[in-house]
Amino acid sequence: MNKHTALVVGGTSGIGLATARRLHGLGAAVHVVGRDQEKLAAVAGTDPELAGHRADGGDRAQIAGVIESIGRIDWLVVTLAGSEGPGPIADLDLAMLRRAFDAKFWGHLTTVQAALPHLAPTGSITLLGATTARSGIPGTAGIAAINGAVEALVKPLAAELAPIRVNGVSPGLVDTPWWNGLPEEARKAYFAQAAEQLPARRVATAEDIADVVVLAATNRNLTGTVIEADGGARLVTLG
Template sequence: MSEHTALVVGGTSGIGLATARRLRVLGAAVHVVGRDKRRLDNVAASDPELTCHRADGGDPAAIGAVVESIGRIDWLIVSLAGSEGVGPVAGLDLDMLRRAFDAKFWPHITTIQAALPHLAPDGSITLLGAITARAGMPGTAGIAALNGAVEAMVKPLAVELAPIRVNAVSPGVVDTPWWSGLPEEARKGYFAQAAKVLPARRVATADDIAEVTVVAATNANLTGTVIEADGGARLVSLG
């Protein structure tokens, strides 16, 4: 029997899946939640040691049923993302921005509320924000507000929920399916341009961010912290 149990909400691709795999290597019993049946089926085939659940993190009944079925949870990772919210503020579609909050911010609250009764007293909650929350990138005011709202919860929750630890990871440019809306050549071109400007001189992989996420989740002395795993994106202009 595994010593620890992890729940990764939004764990069927990208950073979430990479985190789930790393936690499994550590010996944890790992449960992943996703909405897309195809992605869940793919994970079940590629990673049979991960336990898959189909649920929407924003649906209190659905996510509540998942955590009830798991029981005690040591490490909760909320890796939810949406593809909307970017654009110059003058013409920003506010309905789109509301959808973006519905896709990411509110499900964070719903998931935390559902999991709290099942979290171990020495457990942890790790959220995924993004460096737009504190960088000066034109055209990101909407998504910056969204990620800022997620990351702003960390410090008050770390005190309110103590001794449960609460942290967040704030990635920069990461090669994940989040960019799938761009044509392949445009994506490659942007990544090449970003790699030239970033102090790290590279675009991060999902596993780079997963490595940091696992530290945030498992290190017993880390709480109330947002780890900027951005390759230095907050220090430069990516245009």
């Protein structure tokens, strides 16, 4: 049996790295792409079985060069994200929001377009959105628009690219380095408060979401689906 080849763009930390580890555990040859050389070096130290590549997913030439060097890809996972985007609409810096769109939405689209010639006919594309796309949380209009745009790609691409499967995963609150900008005590206090309100009574780990991403990537009967993995956040109002 031929080994599957997986490419995780944005795979040097958080959900992306957890997904890469899970896919390697399934026996796949796994490549991870990141922009930060220090993170790539750290992954090389902790996970030498993962092949690291430095590139910007939003740069067509860079990401195309990486993909061409890999060859055929069975499972493409795009977990690009950025820290910019939140804020009340009255004060939202639109230049910052454009950067955030570049980092996530355009990064997803550029990566998918560059990968198409190299995707196996029975392969899959899995995109990462967020539950903000369908929530009414004050101060999230910007990131809701970004994640909504990413998730809106799923159904039309699944129809257009068939039999290649296209799915999305929509996480809620996840304990990842995305929160590193918040002071440690404030982060812990917010997570504890949120856990009391979430129906799942816990804040997700990167590994929790990675399990769902792997399901979307590898299950041959899933396509055109955005899987909500938010611990029930859409059912309640988080204070």
